[in-house]
Amino acid sequence: LSKTLEGAPRQALEKAEALRLPIVAIDVPSGLSGDTGAVLGYAPRAALTVTFFRGKPGHLLLPGRGLCGDVVLAPIGIPDSVLDAIAPSSWRNAPALWLGTLPRLRPEGHKYGRGHALILGGRMTGAGRLAALAARRAGAGLLSLAVPPGTVDIYAADHPGSIVVDWPDAAALPDILRDPRRNALLIGPGLGVGEETRAAVAAVLATGRPTVLDADAISAFAGDAAGLKSLIRGYCLLTPHEGEFARLFDGQGDRLSRARRAAAWLGATILLKGADSVIAAPDGRAAINHNAPPWLATAGTGDVLAGLALGLLAQGMPVFEAACAACWLHGEAAAGKGPGMIAEDIAPAIPAVLARLERIRRLRG
Structure with a gap:
Protein backbone atom coordinates (compact mmCIF):
# COMPACT_ATOMS: atom_id res chain seq x y z
CA LEU A 1 0.00 0.00 0.00
CA SER A 89 16.74 -10.92 6.19
CA SER A 90 14.16 -9.97 8.83
CA TRP A 91 12.35 -12.27 11.22
CA ARG A 92 10.00 -12.37 14.15
CA ASN A 93 12.19 -12.82 17.22
CA ALA A 94 11.41 -16.29 18.52
CA PRO A 95 13.49 -19.18 19.91
CA ALA A 96 13.63 -20.91 16.52
CA LEU A 97 15.90 -18.07 15.39
CA TRP A 98 18.61 -18.59 18.03
CA LEU A 99 17.90 -21.70 20.11
CA GLY A 100 20.61 -23.67 18.31
CA THR A 101 23.24 -21.22 19.60
CA LEU A 102 21.93 -20.95 23.16
CA PRO A 103 24.71 -22.24 25.45
CA ARG A 104 24.38 -25.83 26.67
CA LEU A 105 25.51 -26.99 30.09
CA ARG A 106 27.85 -29.98 29.97
CA PRO A 107 28.74 -32.51 32.69
CA GLU A 108 32.44 -31.66 32.42
CA GLY A 109 31.83 -27.92 32.54
CA HIS A 110 33.32 -25.52 35.09
CA LYS A 111 32.73 -21.87 35.94
CA TYR A 112 35.39 -20.45 33.65
CA GLY A 113 34.03 -22.59 30.83
CA ARG A 114 30.76 -20.70 31.21
CA GLY A 115 32.49 -17.35 30.81
CA HIS A 116 33.71 -14.56 33.06
CA ALA A 117 31.64 -11.42 32.58
CA LEU A 118 32.86 -8.00 33.67
CA ILE A 119 30.68 -4.96 34.40
CA LEU A 120 32.20 -1.51 34.80
CA GLY A 121 29.76 -0.02 37.28
CA GLY A 122 29.15 3.57 38.31
CA ARG A 123 28.12 5.59 41.33
CA MET A 124 24.45 5.07 40.52
CA THR A 125 24.82 1.58 41.90
CA GLY A 126 21.34 0.25 41.22
CA ALA A 127 21.92 -0.01 37.47
CA GLY A 128 25.08 -2.09 37.71
CA ARG A 129 23.62 -4.31 40.43
CA LEU A 130 20.55 -5.11 38.32
CA ALA A 131 22.74 -5.91 35.32
CA ALA A 132 25.03 -8.11 37.42
CA LEU A 133 22.23 -10.30 38.73
CA ALA A 134 20.80 -10.67 35.23
CA ALA A 135 24.16 -11.72 33.77
CA ARG A 136 24.53 -14.42 36.39
CA ARG A 137 20.96 -15.65 35.91
CA ALA A 138 21.61 -15.82 32.16
CA GLY A 139 24.34 -18.36 32.90
CA ALA A 140 27.68 -16.55 33.16
CA GLY A 141 29.95 -18.78 35.23
CA LEU A 142 31.65 -15.90 36.98
CA LEU A 143 30.97 -12.19 37.23
CA SER A 144 33.23 -9.32 38.25
CA LEU A 145 32.20 -5.76 39.00
CA ALA A 146 34.75 -2.94 38.75
CA VAL A 147 33.30 -0.03 40.72
CA PRO A 148 34.26 3.46 41.95
CA PRO A 149 35.82 4.10 45.36
CA GLY A 150 33.33 4.17 48.17
CA THR A 151 30.84 1.86 46.43
CA VAL A 152 32.54 -1.52 46.83
CA ASP A 153 30.59 -2.41 49.97
CA ILE A 154 27.27 -1.46 48.36
CA TYR A 155 27.88 -3.70 45.35
CA ALA A 156 29.35 -6.54 47.41
CA ALA A 157 26.44 -6.63 49.85
CA ASP A 158 24.07 -7.39 46.98
CA HIS A 159 26.34 -9.88 45.22
CA PRO A 160 28.08 -12.37 47.50
CA GLY A 161 28.63 -14.61 44.47
CA SER A 162 30.41 -11.93 42.45
CA ILE A 163 33.92 -10.49 42.55
CA VAL A 164 33.85 -6.76 43.33
CA VAL A 165 37.03 -4.79 42.68
CA ASP A 166 37.94 -1.15 43.17
CA TRP A 167 38.17 1.01 40.04
CA PRO A 168 39.74 4.21 41.38
CA ASP A 169 40.62 5.97 38.12
CA ALA A 170 41.41 5.56 34.43
CA ALA A 171 44.97 4.45 35.21
CA ALA A 172 43.64 1.33 36.95
CA LEU A 173 41.57 0.17 33.99
CA PRO A 174 44.34 -1.64 32.06
CA ASP A 175 44.98 -3.88 35.06
CA ILE A 176 41.27 -4.65 35.39
CA LEU A 177 41.03 -5.53 31.69
CA ARG A 178 44.28 -7.48 31.56
CA ASP A 179 42.82 -10.82 32.70
CA PRO A 180 41.92 -12.62 29.42
CA ARG A 181 39.42 -14.81 31.24
CA ARG A 182 37.16 -11.75 31.52
CA ASN A 183 35.84 -12.53 28.09
CA ALA A 184 32.72 -10.32 27.83
CA LEU A 185 32.30 -6.74 29.01
CA LEU A 186 29.47 -4.34 29.83
CA ILE A 187 29.95 -0.63 30.32
CA GLY A 188 27.43 2.16 30.79
CA PRO A 189 24.78 1.43 33.44
CA GLY A 190 24.91 4.13 36.11
CA LEU A 191 28.30 5.36 34.92
CA GLY A 192 27.63 9.01 34.14
CA VAL A 193 28.38 11.00 30.98
CA GLY A 194 31.71 12.71 30.38
CA GLU A 195 35.28 12.38 29.16
CA GLU A 196 36.10 9.73 31.75
CA THR A 197 33.31 7.54 30.40
CA ARG A 198 34.48 8.07 26.82
CA ALA A 199 38.01 7.08 27.80
CA ALA A 200 36.75 3.97 29.59
CA VAL A 201 34.67 2.97 26.55
CA ALA A 202 37.75 3.38 24.36
CA ALA A 203 39.80 1.14 26.65
CA VAL A 204 37.10 -1.52 26.77
CA LEU A 205 36.59 -1.57 23.00
CA ALA A 206 40.35 -1.74 22.42
CA THR A 207 40.35 -5.23 23.96
CA GLY A 208 38.35 -6.56 20.99
CA ARG A 209 36.27 -8.70 23.35
CA PRO A 210 32.49 -8.95 23.01
CA THR A 211 31.16 -5.76 24.59
CA VAL A 212 27.76 -4.35 25.49
CA LEU A 213 27.48 -0.55 25.42
CA ASP A 214 24.44 0.64 27.34
CA ALA A 215 23.02 3.88 28.70
CA ASP A 216 25.78 6.41 29.53
CA ALA A 217 28.36 4.58 27.41
CA ILE A 218 26.17 5.51 24.43
CA SER A 219 25.15 8.99 25.57
CA ALA A 220 28.79 9.94 26.20
CA PHE A 221 29.19 10.00 22.41
CA ALA A 222 26.16 12.22 21.73
CA GLY A 223 26.74 14.11 18.50
CA ASP A 224 29.93 12.13 17.82
CA ALA A 225 28.87 8.81 16.35
CA ALA A 226 31.98 8.90 14.15
CA GLY A 227 34.13 9.01 17.27
CA LEU A 228 32.45 5.87 18.57
CA LYS A 229 32.70 4.15 15.19
CA SER A 230 36.46 4.72 15.15
CA LEU A 231 36.83 2.78 18.42
CA ILE A 232 34.94 -0.40 17.55
CA ARG A 233 37.38 -3.26 17.01
CA GLY A 234 35.44 -6.44 17.63
CA TYR A 235 32.02 -7.78 18.48
CA CYS A 236 29.93 -4.98 19.94
CA LEU A 237 26.28 -4.58 20.95
CA LEU A 238 24.60 -1.23 21.61
CA THR A 239 21.32 -1.22 23.55
CA PRO A 240 19.86 2.29 23.13
CA HIS A 241 16.30 3.40 23.72
CA GLU A 242 14.88 5.92 21.25
CA GLY A 243 16.32 8.94 23.06
CA GLU A 244 19.84 7.51 23.24
CA PHE A 245 19.63 6.37 19.62
CA ALA A 246 18.66 9.88 18.49
CA ARG A 247 21.75 11.35 20.16
CA LEU A 248 23.98 9.43 17.76
CA PHE A 249 22.07 8.51 14.63
CA ASP A 250 19.78 9.85 11.93
CA GLY A 251 16.14 9.75 12.99
CA GLN A 252 14.68 9.49 9.48
CA GLY A 253 12.55 6.47 8.61
CA ASP A 254 10.89 3.64 10.49
CA ARG A 255 12.46 1.78 13.42
CA LEU A 256 13.52 -1.22 11.36
CA SER A 257 15.28 0.78 8.65
CA ARG A 258 16.89 3.15 11.18
CA ALA A 259 18.32 0.32 13.27
CA ARG A 260 19.59 -1.49 10.19
CA ARG A 261 21.20 1.63 8.77
CA ALA A 262 22.94 2.43 12.06
CA ALA A 263 24.19 -1.14 12.54
CA ALA A 264 25.61 -1.33 9.01
CA TRP A 265 27.36 2.03 9.30
CA LEU A 266 28.71 1.49 12.81
CA GLY A 267 29.79 -2.11 12.33
CA ALA A 268 28.00 -3.18 15.52
CA THR A 269 24.75 -4.87 16.45
CA ILE A 270 21.99 -2.49 17.54
CA LEU A 271 19.20 -3.43 19.94
CA LEU A 272 16.80 -0.51 19.61
CA LYS A 273 14.67 -0.91 22.72
CA GLY A 274 10.94 -0.38 22.93
CA ALA A 275 7.63 -2.21 22.97
CA ASP A 276 8.62 -3.43 19.50
CA SER A 277 12.38 -3.77 20.01
CA VAL A 278 14.42 -4.16 16.82
CA ILE A 279 17.67 -6.11 16.76
CA ALA A 280 19.84 -5.31 13.73
CA ALA A 281 23.20 -6.81 12.75
CA PRO A 282 25.84 -5.10 10.59
CA ASP A 283 25.28 -7.68 7.83
CA GLY A 284 21.63 -6.67 7.38
CA ARG A 285 19.91 -9.34 9.47
CA ALA A 286 17.17 -8.03 11.71
CA ALA A 287 14.62 -9.37 14.16
CA ILE A 288 11.56 -7.71 15.66
CA ASN A 289 10.61 -8.59 19.21
CA HIS A 290 6.95 -9.04 20.04
CA ASN A 291 6.60 -10.44 23.56
CA ALA A 292 7.35 -7.37 25.71
CA PRO A 293 4.44 -6.70 28.09
CA PRO A 294 3.52 -3.06 28.84
CA TRP A 295 4.67 -3.34 32.47
CA LEU A 296 8.27 -3.55 31.25
CA ALA A 297 8.07 0.24 30.96
CA THR A 298 9.55 0.80 34.42
CA ALA A 299 12.91 1.94 35.76
CA GLY A 300 15.80 -0.51 35.63
CA THR A 301 14.47 -2.99 33.09
CA GLY A 302 16.97 -1.81 30.49
CA ASP A 303 19.82 -2.58 32.89
CA VAL A 304 18.45 -6.09 33.28
CA LEU A 305 18.34 -6.52 29.51
CA ALA A 306 21.95 -5.40 29.14
CA GLY A 307 22.99 -7.88 31.82
CA LEU A 308 21.17 -10.75 30.12
CA ALA A 309 22.98 -10.02 26.86
CA LEU A 310 26.30 -9.87 28.72
CA GLY A 311 25.71 -13.23 30.37
CA LEU A 312 24.97 -14.89 27.04
CA LEU A 313 27.98 -13.28 25.34
CA ALA A 314 30.24 -14.52 28.14
CA GLN A 315 29.16 -18.07 27.30
CA GLY A 316 30.20 -17.64 23.68
CA MET A 317 26.87 -16.89 22.02
CA PRO A 318 27.22 -14.83 18.81
CA VAL A 319 26.31 -11.17 19.26
CA PHE A 320 23.18 -10.97 17.09
CA GLU A 321 21.78 -14.21 18.51
CA ALA A 322 22.67 -13.18 22.08
CA ALA A 323 20.85 -9.87 21.62
CA CYS A 324 17.78 -11.62 20.20
CA ALA A 325 17.77 -14.25 22.96
CA ALA A 326 18.24 -11.66 25.71
CA CYS A 327 15.38 -9.57 24.37
CA TRP A 328 13.04 -12.57 24.16
CA LEU A 329 14.02 -13.91 27.60
CA HIS A 330 13.50 -10.44 29.06
CA GLY A 331 9.97 -10.21 27.67
CA GLU A 332 9.04 -13.78 28.53
CA ALA A 333 10.21 -13.51 32.14
CA ALA A 334 8.39 -10.20 32.56
CA ALA A 335 5.18 -11.49 30.97
CA GLY A 336 4.84 -14.09 33.69
CA LYS A 337 4.93 -11.45 36.43
CA GLY A 338 2.01 -9.26 35.42
CA PRO A 339 1.18 -5.64 36.30
CA GLY A 340 3.05 -4.40 39.34
CA MET A 341 6.28 -6.03 38.21
CA ILE A 342 9.49 -4.11 38.94
CA ALA A 343 12.93 -4.56 37.43
CA GLU A 344 14.13 -6.62 40.40
CA ASP A 345 11.51 -9.28 39.60
CA ILE A 346 12.86 -10.18 36.16
CA ALA A 347 16.21 -11.89 36.79
CA PRO A 348 14.83 -14.39 39.35
CA ALA A 349 12.27 -15.48 36.73
CA ILE A 350 14.92 -16.25 34.09
CA PRO A 351 15.84 -19.81 35.25
CA ALA A 352 12.28 -21.06 34.72
CA VAL A 353 12.24 -19.64 31.19
CA LEU A 354 15.63 -21.20 30.43
CA ALA A 355 14.41 -24.54 31.77
CA ARG A 356 11.42 -24.37 29.43
CA LEU A 357 13.71 -23.69 26.48
CA GLU A 358 15.91 -26.63 27.45
CA ARG A 359 12.87 -28.93 27.44
CA ILE A 360 11.97 -27.70 23.96
CA ARG A 361 15.52 -28.31 22.77
CA ARG A 362 15.53 -31.86 24.14
CA LEU A 363 12.23 -32.65 22.44
CA ARG A 364 13.66 -31.45 19.14
CA GLY A 365 16.74 -33.61 19.64
Whole structure:
Protein backbone atom coordinates (compact mmCIF):
# COMPACT_ATOMS: atom_id res chain seq x y z
CA LEU A 1 0.00 0.00 0.00
CA SER A 2 1.48 3.31 -1.11
CA LYS A 3 -1.37 5.77 -0.64
CA THR A 4 -3.91 6.67 2.01
CA LEU A 5 -7.26 4.96 2.27
CA GLU A 6 -9.95 7.39 1.11
CA GLY A 7 -13.47 7.62 -0.31
CA ALA A 8 -16.12 4.92 0.00
CA PRO A 9 -13.78 2.19 1.34
CA ARG A 10 -12.66 4.43 4.20
CA GLN A 11 -16.22 5.52 4.96
CA ALA A 12 -17.38 1.89 5.08
CA LEU A 13 -14.61 0.88 7.47
CA GLU A 14 -15.15 3.92 9.69
CA LYS A 15 -18.85 3.04 9.92
CA ALA A 16 -18.01 -0.58 10.76
CA GLU A 17 -15.75 0.62 13.57
CA ALA A 18 -18.39 3.02 14.85
CA LEU A 19 -20.88 0.13 14.99
CA ARG A 20 -18.23 -2.03 16.71
CA LEU A 21 -18.46 -4.68 14.03
CA PRO A 22 -15.57 -7.18 14.02
CA ILE A 23 -13.27 -6.57 11.06
CA VAL A 24 -11.23 -9.30 9.38
CA ALA A 25 -8.22 -8.09 7.40
CA ILE A 26 -6.50 -9.94 4.60
CA ASP A 27 -2.70 -9.59 4.59
CA VAL A 28 -2.75 -6.32 6.61
CA PRO A 29 -5.57 -3.96 7.63
CA SER A 30 -6.30 -1.51 4.82
CA GLY A 31 -4.31 1.69 5.28
CA LEU A 32 -1.45 -0.04 7.12
CA SER A 33 2.06 -0.40 5.71
CA GLY A 34 3.14 -4.02 5.77
CA ASP A 35 6.79 -2.95 5.66
CA THR A 36 6.83 -0.49 8.56
CA GLY A 37 3.61 -0.83 10.57
CA ALA A 38 2.86 2.85 9.90
CA VAL A 39 -0.69 4.08 9.32
CA LEU A 40 -1.13 5.89 6.03
CA GLY A 41 -3.80 8.34 7.05
CA TYR A 42 -6.33 5.90 8.47
CA ALA A 43 -6.47 2.18 9.16
CA PRO A 44 -9.18 0.24 11.01
CA ARG A 45 -8.56 -1.91 14.06
CA ALA A 46 -9.03 -5.51 12.93
CA ALA A 47 -10.12 -8.34 15.20
CA LEU A 48 -8.33 -10.84 12.96
CA THR A 49 -5.70 -10.58 10.24
CA VAL A 50 -5.12 -13.50 7.90
CA THR A 51 -1.81 -13.39 6.06
CA PHE A 52 0.02 -15.87 3.86
CA PHE A 53 3.36 -17.65 3.58
CA ARG A 54 5.21 -15.53 6.16
CA GLY A 55 4.45 -12.55 8.36
CA LYS A 56 5.36 -8.97 7.57
CA PRO A 57 7.21 -6.39 9.68
CA GLY A 58 4.00 -4.38 9.87
CA HIS A 59 2.39 -7.20 11.86
CA LEU A 60 5.02 -6.70 14.59
CA LEU A 61 6.03 -3.04 14.50
CA LEU A 62 3.88 -0.45 16.24
CA PRO A 63 1.34 0.95 15.65
CA GLY A 64 0.58 -1.82 13.16
CA ARG A 65 0.80 -4.60 15.72
CA GLY A 66 -1.97 -2.99 17.73
CA LEU A 67 -4.27 -2.80 14.70
CA CYS A 68 -3.89 -6.36 13.40
CA GLY A 69 -5.68 -8.20 16.20
CA ASP A 70 -4.97 -11.93 16.12
CA VAL A 71 -2.66 -12.73 13.21
CA VAL A 72 -3.13 -16.09 11.49
CA LEU A 73 -0.59 -17.39 9.00
CA ALA A 74 -2.47 -19.42 6.39
CA PRO A 75 -1.10 -21.70 3.65
CA ILE A 76 -1.58 -20.48 0.10
CA GLY A 77 0.27 -23.19 -1.83
CA ILE A 78 3.69 -21.52 -2.00
CA PRO A 79 6.40 -24.19 -1.52
CA ASP A 80 8.97 -23.78 1.25
CA SER A 81 11.73 -23.66 -1.36
CA VAL A 82 10.56 -20.15 -2.28
CA LEU A 83 11.72 -18.96 1.14
CA ASP A 84 15.25 -20.06 0.31
CA ALA A 85 15.04 -18.24 -3.00
CA ILE A 86 13.90 -14.91 -1.56
CA ALA A 87 16.40 -15.19 1.34
CA PRO A 88 14.57 -12.98 3.86
CA SER A 89 16.74 -10.92 6.19
CA SER A 90 14.16 -9.97 8.83
CA TRP A 91 12.35 -12.27 11.22
CA ARG A 92 10.00 -12.37 14.15
CA ASN A 93 12.19 -12.82 17.22
CA ALA A 94 11.41 -16.29 18.52
CA PRO A 95 13.49 -19.18 19.91
CA ALA A 96 13.63 -20.91 16.52
CA LEU A 97 15.90 -18.07 15.39
CA TRP A 98 18.61 -18.59 18.03
CA LEU A 99 17.90 -21.70 20.11
CA GLY A 100 20.61 -23.67 18.31
CA THR A 101 23.24 -21.22 19.60
CA LEU A 102 21.93 -20.95 23.16
CA PRO A 103 24.71 -22.24 25.45
CA ARG A 104 24.38 -25.83 26.67
CA LEU A 105 25.51 -26.99 30.09
CA ARG A 106 27.85 -29.98 29.97
CA PRO A 107 28.74 -32.51 32.69
CA GLU A 108 32.44 -31.66 32.42
CA GLY A 109 31.83 -27.92 32.54
CA HIS A 110 33.32 -25.52 35.09
CA LYS A 111 32.73 -21.87 35.94
CA TYR A 112 35.39 -20.45 33.65
CA GLY A 113 34.03 -22.59 30.83
CA ARG A 114 30.76 -20.70 31.21
CA GLY A 115 32.49 -17.35 30.81
CA HIS A 116 33.71 -14.56 33.06
CA ALA A 117 31.64 -11.42 32.58
CA LEU A 118 32.86 -8.00 33.67
CA ILE A 119 30.68 -4.96 34.40
CA LEU A 120 32.20 -1.51 34.80
CA GLY A 121 29.76 -0.02 37.28
CA GLY A 122 29.15 3.57 38.31
CA ARG A 123 28.12 5.59 41.33
CA MET A 124 24.45 5.07 40.52
CA THR A 125 24.82 1.58 41.90
CA GLY A 126 21.34 0.25 41.22
CA ALA A 127 21.92 -0.01 37.47
CA GLY A 128 25.08 -2.09 37.71
CA ARG A 129 23.62 -4.31 40.43
CA LEU A 130 20.55 -5.11 38.32
CA ALA A 131 22.74 -5.91 35.32
CA ALA A 132 25.03 -8.11 37.42
CA LEU A 133 22.23 -10.30 38.73
CA ALA A 134 20.80 -10.67 35.23
CA ALA A 135 24.16 -11.72 33.77
CA ARG A 136 24.53 -14.42 36.39
CA ARG A 137 20.96 -15.65 35.91
CA ALA A 138 21.61 -15.82 32.16
CA GLY A 139 24.34 -18.36 32.90
CA ALA A 140 27.68 -16.55 33.16
CA GLY A 141 29.95 -18.78 35.23
CA LEU A 142 31.65 -15.90 36.98
CA LEU A 143 30.97 -12.19 37.23
CA SER A 144 33.23 -9.32 38.25
CA LEU A 145 32.20 -5.76 39.00
CA ALA A 146 34.75 -2.94 38.75
CA VAL A 147 33.30 -0.03 40.72
CA PRO A 148 34.26 3.46 41.95
CA PRO A 149 35.82 4.10 45.36
CA GLY A 150 33.33 4.17 48.17
CA THR A 151 30.84 1.86 46.43
CA VAL A 152 32.54 -1.52 46.83
CA ASP A 153 30.59 -2.41 49.97
CA ILE A 154 27.27 -1.46 48.36
CA TYR A 155 27.88 -3.70 45.35
CA ALA A 156 29.35 -6.54 47.41
CA ALA A 157 26.44 -6.63 49.85
CA ASP A 158 24.07 -7.39 46.98
CA HIS A 159 26.34 -9.88 45.22
CA PRO A 160 28.08 -12.37 47.50
CA GLY A 161 28.63 -14.61 44.47
CA SER A 162 30.41 -11.93 42.45
CA ILE A 163 33.92 -10.49 42.55
CA VAL A 164 33.85 -6.76 43.33
CA VAL A 165 37.03 -4.79 42.68
CA ASP A 166 37.94 -1.15 43.17
CA TRP A 167 38.17 1.01 40.04
CA PRO A 168 39.74 4.21 41.38
CA ASP A 169 40.62 5.97 38.12
CA ALA A 170 41.41 5.56 34.43
CA ALA A 171 44.97 4.45 35.21
CA ALA A 172 43.64 1.33 36.95
CA LEU A 173 41.57 0.17 33.99
CA PRO A 174 44.34 -1.64 32.06
CA ASP A 175 44.98 -3.88 35.06
CA ILE A 176 41.27 -4.65 35.39
CA LEU A 177 41.03 -5.53 31.69
CA ARG A 178 44.28 -7.48 31.56
CA ASP A 179 42.82 -10.82 32.70
CA PRO A 180 41.92 -12.62 29.42
CA ARG A 181 39.42 -14.81 31.24
CA ARG A 182 37.16 -11.75 31.52
CA ASN A 183 35.84 -12.53 28.09
CA ALA A 184 32.72 -10.32 27.83
CA LEU A 185 32.30 -6.74 29.01
CA LEU A 186 29.47 -4.34 29.83
CA ILE A 187 29.95 -0.63 30.32
CA GLY A 188 27.43 2.16 30.79
CA PRO A 189 24.78 1.43 33.44
CA GLY A 190 24.91 4.13 36.11
CA LEU A 191 28.30 5.36 34.92
CA GLY A 192 27.63 9.01 34.14
CA VAL A 193 28.38 11.00 30.98
CA GLY A 194 31.71 12.71 30.38
CA GLU A 195 35.28 12.38 29.16
CA GLU A 196 36.10 9.73 31.75
CA THR A 197 33.31 7.54 30.40
CA ARG A 198 34.48 8.07 26.82
CA ALA A 199 38.01 7.08 27.80
CA ALA A 200 36.75 3.97 29.59
CA VAL A 201 34.67 2.97 26.55
CA ALA A 202 37.75 3.38 24.36
CA ALA A 203 39.80 1.14 26.65
CA VAL A 204 37.10 -1.52 26.77
CA LEU A 205 36.59 -1.57 23.00
CA ALA A 206 40.35 -1.74 22.42
CA THR A 207 40.35 -5.23 23.96
CA GLY A 208 38.35 -6.56 20.99
CA ARG A 209 36.27 -8.70 23.35
CA PRO A 210 32.49 -8.95 23.01
CA THR A 211 31.16 -5.76 24.59
CA VAL A 212 27.76 -4.35 25.49
CA LEU A 213 27.48 -0.55 25.42
CA ASP A 214 24.44 0.64 27.34
CA ALA A 215 23.02 3.88 28.70
CA ASP A 216 25.78 6.41 29.53
CA ALA A 217 28.36 4.58 27.41
CA ILE A 218 26.17 5.51 24.43
CA SER A 219 25.15 8.99 25.57
CA ALA A 220 28.79 9.94 26.20
CA PHE A 221 29.19 10.00 22.41
CA ALA A 222 26.16 12.22 21.73
CA GLY A 223 26.74 14.11 18.50
CA ASP A 224 29.93 12.13 17.82
CA ALA A 225 28.87 8.81 16.35
CA ALA A 226 31.98 8.90 14.15
CA GLY A 227 34.13 9.01 17.27
CA LEU A 228 32.45 5.87 18.57
CA LYS A 229 32.70 4.15 15.19
CA SER A 230 36.46 4.72 15.15
CA LEU A 231 36.83 2.78 18.42
CA ILE A 232 34.94 -0.40 17.55
CA ARG A 233 37.38 -3.26 17.01
CA GLY A 234 35.44 -6.44 17.63
CA TYR A 235 32.02 -7.78 18.48
CA CYS A 236 29.93 -4.98 19.94
CA LEU A 237 26.28 -4.58 20.95
CA LEU A 238 24.60 -1.23 21.61
CA THR A 239 21.32 -1.22 23.55
CA PRO A 240 19.86 2.29 23.13
CA HIS A 241 16.30 3.40 23.72
CA GLU A 242 14.88 5.92 21.25
CA GLY A 243 16.32 8.94 23.06
CA GLU A 244 19.84 7.51 23.24
CA PHE A 245 19.63 6.37 19.62
CA ALA A 246 18.66 9.88 18.49
CA ARG A 247 21.75 11.35 20.16
CA LEU A 248 23.98 9.43 17.76
CA PHE A 249 22.07 8.51 14.63
CA ASP A 250 19.78 9.85 11.93
CA GLY A 251 16.14 9.75 12.99
CA GLN A 252 14.68 9.49 9.48
CA GLY A 253 12.55 6.47 8.61
CA ASP A 254 10.89 3.64 10.49
CA ARG A 255 12.46 1.78 13.42
CA LEU A 256 13.52 -1.22 11.36
CA SER A 257 15.28 0.78 8.65
CA ARG A 258 16.89 3.15 11.18
CA ALA A 259 18.32 0.32 13.27
CA ARG A 260 19.59 -1.49 10.19
CA ARG A 261 21.20 1.63 8.77
CA ALA A 262 22.94 2.43 12.06
CA ALA A 263 24.19 -1.14 12.54
CA ALA A 264 25.61 -1.33 9.01
CA TRP A 265 27.36 2.03 9.30
CA LEU A 266 28.71 1.49 12.81
CA GLY A 267 29.79 -2.11 12.33
CA ALA A 268 28.00 -3.18 15.52
CA THR A 269 24.75 -4.87 16.45
CA ILE A 270 21.99 -2.49 17.54
CA LEU A 271 19.20 -3.43 19.94
CA LEU A 272 16.80 -0.51 19.61
CA LYS A 273 14.67 -0.91 22.72
CA GLY A 274 10.94 -0.38 22.93
CA ALA A 275 7.63 -2.21 22.97
CA ASP A 276 8.62 -3.43 19.50
CA SER A 277 12.38 -3.77 20.01
CA VAL A 278 14.42 -4.16 16.82
CA ILE A 279 17.67 -6.11 16.76
CA ALA A 280 19.84 -5.31 13.73
CA ALA A 281 23.20 -6.81 12.75
CA PRO A 282 25.84 -5.10 10.59
CA ASP A 283 25.28 -7.68 7.83
CA GLY A 284 21.63 -6.67 7.38
CA ARG A 285 19.91 -9.34 9.47
CA ALA A 286 17.17 -8.03 11.71
CA ALA A 287 14.62 -9.37 14.16
CA ILE A 288 11.56 -7.71 15.66
CA ASN A 289 10.61 -8.59 19.21
CA HIS A 290 6.95 -9.04 20.04
CA ASN A 291 6.60 -10.44 23.56
CA ALA A 292 7.35 -7.37 25.71
CA PRO A 293 4.44 -6.70 28.09
CA PRO A 294 3.52 -3.06 28.84
CA TRP A 295 4.67 -3.34 32.47
CA LEU A 296 8.27 -3.55 31.25
CA ALA A 297 8.07 0.24 30.96
CA THR A 298 9.55 0.80 34.42
CA ALA A 299 12.91 1.94 35.76
CA GLY A 300 15.80 -0.51 35.63
CA THR A 301 14.47 -2.99 33.09
CA GLY A 302 16.97 -1.81 30.49
CA ASP A 303 19.82 -2.58 32.89
CA VAL A 304 18.45 -6.09 33.28
CA LEU A 305 18.34 -6.52 29.51
CA ALA A 306 21.95 -5.40 29.14
CA GLY A 307 22.99 -7.88 31.82
CA LEU A 308 21.17 -10.75 30.12
CA ALA A 309 22.98 -10.02 26.86
CA LEU A 310 26.30 -9.87 28.72
CA GLY A 311 25.71 -13.23 30.37
CA LEU A 312 24.97 -14.89 27.04
CA LEU A 313 27.98 -13.28 25.34
CA ALA A 314 30.24 -14.52 28.14
CA GLN A 315 29.16 -18.07 27.30
CA GLY A 316 30.20 -17.64 23.68
CA MET A 317 26.87 -16.89 22.02
CA PRO A 318 27.22 -14.83 18.81
CA VAL A 319 26.31 -11.17 19.26
CA PHE A 320 23.18 -10.97 17.09
CA GLU A 321 21.78 -14.21 18.51
CA ALA A 322 22.67 -13.18 22.08
CA ALA A 323 20.85 -9.87 21.62
CA CYS A 324 17.78 -11.62 20.20
CA ALA A 325 17.77 -14.25 22.96
CA ALA A 326 18.24 -11.66 25.71
CA CYS A 327 15.38 -9.57 24.37
CA TRP A 328 13.04 -12.57 24.16
CA LEU A 329 14.02 -13.91 27.60
CA HIS A 330 13.50 -10.44 29.06
CA GLY A 331 9.97 -10.21 27.67
CA GLU A 332 9.04 -13.78 28.53
CA ALA A 333 10.21 -13.51 32.14
CA ALA A 334 8.39 -10.20 32.56
CA ALA A 335 5.18 -11.49 30.97
CA GLY A 336 4.84 -14.09 33.69
CA LYS A 337 4.93 -11.45 36.43
CA GLY A 338 2.01 -9.26 35.42
CA PRO A 339 1.18 -5.64 36.30
CA GLY A 340 3.05 -4.40 39.34
CA MET A 341 6.28 -6.03 38.21
CA ILE A 342 9.49 -4.11 38.94
CA ALA A 343 12.93 -4.56 37.43
CA GLU A 344 14.13 -6.62 40.40
CA ASP A 345 11.51 -9.28 39.60
CA ILE A 346 12.86 -10.18 36.16
CA ALA A 347 16.21 -11.89 36.79
CA PRO A 348 14.83 -14.39 39.35
CA ALA A 349 12.27 -15.48 36.73
CA ILE A 350 14.92 -16.25 34.09
CA PRO A 351 15.84 -19.81 35.25
CA ALA A 352 12.28 -21.06 34.72
CA VAL A 353 12.24 -19.64 31.19
CA LEU A 354 15.63 -21.20 30.43
CA ALA A 355 14.41 -24.54 31.77
CA ARG A 356 11.42 -24.37 29.43
CA LEU A 357 13.71 -23.69 26.48
CA GLU A 358 15.91 -26.63 27.45
CA ARG A 359 12.87 -28.93 27.44
CA ILE A 360 11.97 -27.70 23.96
CA ARG A 361 15.52 -28.31 22.77
CA ARG A 362 15.53 -31.86 24.14
CA LEU A 363 12.23 -32.65 22.44
CA ARG A 364 13.66 -31.45 19.14
CA GLY A 365 16.74 -33.61 19.64
